[in-house]
Amino acid sequence: MSKASVLALAQELANTQASATNLDQFYDDVVKDVAQQALFNVIEIMDAPAGQAVYVKPDRTSQLLGVFFDDTMLSLVTLRELEATRPQWRDSVGRPVAYLIEDLGHDEFQLYPAPVTTGDPVVPVHGAPFGLDYPANTIAVLASEIREDMPDWLDLPLALIVLSREFARPSPHMDKTFAAACRQLGTLFLSMVA
Amino acid sequence: MTVAAGVLVDQVLQRVRDEHATGTSRPLVRDLLTHCQRLINAKLGLVIESIEYETVAKQCVYPLASVVPRALRIVGVQQGNRDLVEVKWQEFWYLHRAWLRDTGQRLENFALVGRDMLILYPAQPEPRTVTLRCAVTTAPLTSDDTPVEAPIEFHPLLVDLATVVGLVRQRTYLTLPELTESIKSRLA
16 A cells, blocks of 8 residues: 555556656645545544633644534634624633634634633543543544555555646646546546545 | 456456557556456445444544454444444534534444544443444455456446556547546446
């Protein structure tokens, strides 16, 4: 499985005409794009210090699918909704009921209101962080995961999409028709698993 | 009735007009058939395994890779002789905003978040055994004698998928639109 097998398959399908360096780079780009489709996801617990409203998503995650505070799934709200509800919303502290991603860095989200108490630490007594060990008043984030090593059942669609990019770029071996055919097939195959 | 991979390899080579495998090797065609068989199984759930799994007390979220490493997708979950109802995971929010920590006397629903996260709702106070019915990763077709696991009625689709990739590799596009449309209609 993994990047090596995708790149080997891509070279085989390209009759070894593709640039190995570019295939490598395009693979990294494609897995980031695939992460947007939320095929692979993670849920992670984050520290929640009292009074802190803005948080950074966990590493290697892309699309934010859900945010939990303690046991409650928070609503995604817009800046306009918050301003309409309470103009001084940025100063609010209490038990978070919503989160916001507008007007923040691409990897940030903001809780409303900011937590009034610091969340309990994760103490791995039972080895079940989302079971008996789940800490009180903490944040859990559900997000799509950017994986470098995809499962091997994705090798063919990934190889085709990588090839479509390699043969669409200006180069001595540029072939727009081949690139379009690879893109069409790669997209079709990816839709079979998405 | 089982069909050996070699039979399908011959069909693909014939359709890409390379019967003697001069431009497209037999191992490459077997490799393409291996990938296509897995994609078909991910889409249609043809090769299924039932796996007994013990849930964790008070937990409803399970990463699938650690539960069933070979799973392509979950097609059903049973507790005893009862089927859990599949729902979209986003619907739990409407049911109860604290669904992540809800506990109940018996499991009612399951949901998938993407391909690799399983939610069993509500969490149980004690560990329970469930049966996961999974479409699994089919074995690689390593030789012409390896049996094809997909049912025989899906072999034409499998051959078409491998053929279309073979034709693109040869940069032969004449029959491509027709073949692709035919594949799409059968997958719909």
